[in-house]
Amino acid sequence: MKQRSIQLLISSGMLLLLLSWAHLFVLQQEQGANSNLIFWEFQVPRLLSALLAGAGLSLSGLLMQNLFQNPMAGPYVLGINSGASLFISILILGVAPTFLNEFSYVSAAMTGAFLAASFMFVVSKRVQNIQSLLVIGLMFASFTGAIESVLQSFAAPEQVKQLFIWNMGSLQQMSAAQAPWMATIVLFGIASTLFLVKGLNAMVLGEAHALQLGVKVKLLKISILFVTALLAGSITAYCGPIAFVGLAIPNLSRALLKTQDHLLLILFSVLAGSCFLVAIDVLILLLDPWLSLPVNVLTAVIGAPYVAYLMLRQR
Amino acid sequence: MISIQHAQVGYQTTLIDIAQLALPAGQIYALIGRNGSGKSTLLQTLIGQLPLRAGSISLGAFSLGELQKNAALRSTQVSYVASMFAGVEALTLHAYVSLGRVPHLGAFGRMQATDLQFVDEVLRVLNLSDLAHKETRKLSDGERQLASLARAIVQDTPFMVLDEPASFLDYFNRELLLDQLQQWVQQKPERTAVFSSHDIDLCLQKGIPMLVLHQHKLTLLTKPTKQEVMALL
Amino acid sequence: MFNPATFQMFRSLINFLGFVFFFFLLGCTNQKTAEHSKKENLCQHSQYLRIFKNQKGYKVEILDPDEQRKQHFFQIQKPYTRIAVLSATHVGMLAALGQQEKICAVSNAKYLFDPSVKRLLRLKRIADLNTELGFSAEKLLQKKAQVVVYSGFGNESQQLKRLPSNMLSIANFEWREKTPLARAEWLLLFGALCGQFDKAQQLFEEIEANYIAIQKEVQQNNRSNQLPVLLSGNLYGDQWIAPAGQSFEARIYKDAGLAYLFSKEQGTGSIFKSLAEILRKGPAVGIWLNPGLPNRKAILKQYPKAQFFPFFKKPIYCYTSNTNKYWEQAAVHPDWLLSDLSQIALVQTKKLHFYALLK
Known part of the structure; x- marks a missing residue:
């Protein structure tokens, strides 16, 4: 059992290295005067975006699923992205441009994500089943969408365009200067999750059970919400909303590892999430001579059927 | 030892009123009562899930109030076996039973060799070794009930509270459960277990002391006979 | 069964595909020219x-x-x-x-x-x-x-x-x-x-006479010179969206004496290019047209990495000094538009109607 998990961890790590190598050195060979600049300013940040966003989103999905006791939870379906998106819209559309800097974007997105996650968590205590919760997530997303539309009708076309572009989601937006920030946040998120392992394991059978096993459930819940907001919020700020990774990868991890040991799940989700997004981006690079695809189209093409399959299997 | 002083138990209204009662350690106690008499409510109170309406209860050196405030302390004092738990995807029986060790593990929740040995030993005694790697959601209700007991044993606390732990068990496993519980309380001097049951005959046959719930009162029968019990119910 | 989760997940896809579809429509316009009976029809140029x-x-x-x-x-x-x-x-x-x-x-x-x-x-x-x-x-x-x-x-x-x-x-x-x-x-x-x-x-x-006159002038002036290479459009998410090779924009660039980077691309609507391709072709670009933003600072705000575009240091022109004027008048006054673009092509801008050099 353990051996199998360790084998899977090692092989996914090797796959990740292989994919990253292909991404950076096989598919994006650049010649000419600019090649060095293009490598450091465009190609490396793009790979890092895929690695960090994949890792962070799937980890936040894992945390959400644990907190909500629901394998269909994830930062995207529960409207965590929408919360981040709403706060970013308010920032882009409503605040004086002087306040628009790196820090304000990320903190707005994280605040929005945290509030959305907390709201959904409070609501989840009052609804009986998965379906209702997902419908509420859907409603929440359309609610924030509506507010964004109203804000947009008052905004200058240029701001609307900026928001539109951001809302498409992209692995190519992050600059080399932003990369260390995003890396720090995501790595901090992963590291702090490792300290939650014991509580996460005990939470598998619900809050009451975890409480009996001596877990400080309130602290754990707040930590989960905080780390999720940190990860999903910052990734949304840097890359826009990226769908399906957060929902699909943790489910895939559980199915492959056949365990609820969150140390293994965290490590594997992080690796598999990175692998998934890098593989998607490799596919985009491969297809590039024929058609240029945005990242969310491919995550949806691959992720949506898998999620639909999971839903059907739930019955 | 569990001692109870003027305790009023219940949610909105007092369901059970206990003037004074002491349950000496080294014994298991069967909680008997008719449907709706408040057995589960009393057990929820004993594990600190439901606050007392008045009075006090202490488990060994600690009062219920203290245990309620400190979940970590409580988890080293009381273990609880619910009448049912739903199986979870990808959670094996072994992993589930191992959760009982959580209160004793370090920050990262890693099991040491001694923890694993303990788990394996308990699984063996309860005849669960062959099912160790089966997913909990694929176990039968009875297998899950035994697994719950195993998890509580592994938790290694002085007190154990069980809510109808035998309801899904067959005759042989019921005997096994009671035997194991009796062995468990005798392993360490401070141990006490309370379990609710409808299986009066088997408890009488095993000579288990009974706590009988009747008309909002709790009566301890240290050497119960059928007539006594029936008269109270 | 109605499946809300799946539904919501598809929502983003559908939104996006709607957006793609719109450009796709632009790209697939039928090229067949209907022969009008010129005797009666008072429209000489229009196809529709x-x-x-x-x-x-x-x-x-x-x-x-x-x-x-x-x-x-x-x-x-x-x-x-x-x-x-x-x-x-x-x-x-x-x-x-x-x-x-x-x-x-x-x-x-x-x-x-x-x-x-x-x-x-x-x-x-x-x-x-x-x-x-x-x-x-x-x-x-x-x-x-x-x-x-x-x-x-x-x-x-x-x-x-x-x-x-x-x-x-x-x-x-x-x-x-x-x-x-x-x-x-x-x-x-x-x-x-x-x-x-x-x-x-x-x-x-x-308007027609003006347009043709400017076009002729451009042809005479530019015969010997090498045409400046023009890149149009901007990055939207992962994609650079620019007019296709047979669009009317491409046509007016040609008439203005500009060598449009994507003049050979099929289609009459928009084309989508990956960032990698833009970077590859970037060094050839002499003029960047229509980033859709009013100044270089705004371009950087929207996409900080634009500073590394090889053509970011070249002249950038856009109509954004008065966007509303452009959208209102450019269609009815292609002569003004052509005049602007022909001046941009010569890098000698005397009087521009819509365009301005971005600071």
Whole structure:
């Protein structure tokens, strides 16, 4: 059992290295005067975006699923992205441009994500089943969408365009200067999750059970919400909303590892999430001579059927 | 030892009123009562899930109030076996039973060799070794009930509270459960277990002391006979 | 079974695909040129508009660019006085004819340029439909509109079906034309609507003559010189969106003496290029046109890595010093547009109508 998990961890790590190598050195060979600049300013940040966003989103999905006791939870379906998106819209559309800097974007997105996650968590205590919760997530997303539309009708076309572009989601937006920030946040998120392992394991059978096993459930819940907001919020700020990774990868991890040991799940989700997004981006690079695809189209093409399959299997 | 002083138990209204009662350690106690008499409510109170309406209860050196405030302390004092738990995807029986060790593990929740040995030993005694790697959601209700007991044993606390732990068990496993519980309380001097049951005959046959719930009162029968019990119910 | 999770996840995809589809539509316009009988048809350039003069007034035929067989006929017997317009271009055409008084409603006040239209709007003589928040047929009825001109752009035509049958609704496919002059020719439609056909014809002939004159001048000047390479468009998410090789933009770049980077790309609408390809071709670019933002700072704010584009240090021109003016007037005045672009091509800008060099 353990051996199998360790084998899977090692092989996914090797796959990740292989994919990253292909991404950076096989598919994006650049010649000419600019090649060095293009490598450091465009190609490396793009790979890092895929690695960090994949890792962070799937980890936040894992945390959400644990907190909500629901394998269909994830930062995207529960409207965590929408919360981040709403706060970013308010920032882009409503605040004086002087306040628009790196820090304000990320903190707005994280605040929005945290509030959305907390709201959904409070609501989840009052609804009986998965379906209702997902419908509420859907409603929440359309609610924030509506507010964004109203804000947009008052905004200058240029701001609307900026928001539109951001809302498409992209692995190519992050600059080399932003990369260390995003890396720090995501790595901090992963590291702090490792300290939650014991509580996460005990939470598998619900809050009451975890409480009996001596877990400080309130602290754990707040930590989960905080780390999720940190990860999903910052990734949304840097890359826009990226769908399906957060929902699909943790489910895939559980199915492959056949365990609820969150140390293994965290490590594997992080690796598999990175692998998934890098593989998607490799596919985009491969297809590039024929058609240029945005990242969310491919995550949806691959992720949506898998999620639909999971839903059907739930019955 | 569990001692109870003027305790009023219940949610909105007092369901059970206990003037004074002491349950000496080294014994298991069967909680008997008719449907709706408040057995589960009393057990929820004993594990600190439901606050007392008045009075006090202490488990060994600690009062219920203290245990309620400190979940970590409580988890080293009381273990609880619910009448049912739903199986979870990808959670094996072994992993589930191992959760009982959580209160004793370090920050990262890693099991040491001694923890694993303990788990394996308990699984063996309860005849669960062959099912160790089966997913909990694929176990039968009875297998899950035994697994719950195993998890509580592994938790290694002085007190154990069980809510109808035998309801899904067959005759042989019921005997096994009671035997194991009796062995468990005798392993360490401070141990006490309370379990609710409808299986009066088997408890009488095993000579288990009974706590009988009747008309909002709790009566301890240290050497119960059928007539006594029936008269109270 | 209704599956909310799946549904929501598809929502983003559908939103996105809708967006892609729109550009796709632009890309797939049919290239077959319908041969008009030139004797009667008063439109020389347009592919989708035909106007015939008869005893009763003007007979107008509008062809649907997507379904050539679907034609829309109507007869203009007497001039209309209450016209609702759903695009800035239409405002520009009416304004060019001095017929602002005939406008009774506009799609969005935010995008207006013409001062007298703005004044009429303030006086509440013109209604702001604010179509961004949905199209309101009711407002059109309140304003007693006789004609609605729409662009056939999105799903507005569904809403228009609810209008009373005596209200004339006209799809204005000017934006689907492939040459700048064909676009400007839709001016004649507005002339016929307002009873100003002769004036419109005269104005169009002027525009046409100007355009051809500039074009000739460019051809003579540029014969020996090497043409500056032009890149158009900007990055939207992961994709660079630029006019395709057979679009009217590509045509006007050519007429202005610019070598358009994507002149060989098929299609009449938009093309999508990956960032990698833009970076690869970037060093050849001499001029960056239409980033859609008012200054370099704004470009960097939207996409900080733009500083590393090889062409970021080259001259960048955009119409963003007055975006509303551009959208309102560029279609009706391709001569001004061509004049701007031909000056940009020579890197000698004396008097620009729409464009400005970005700081």
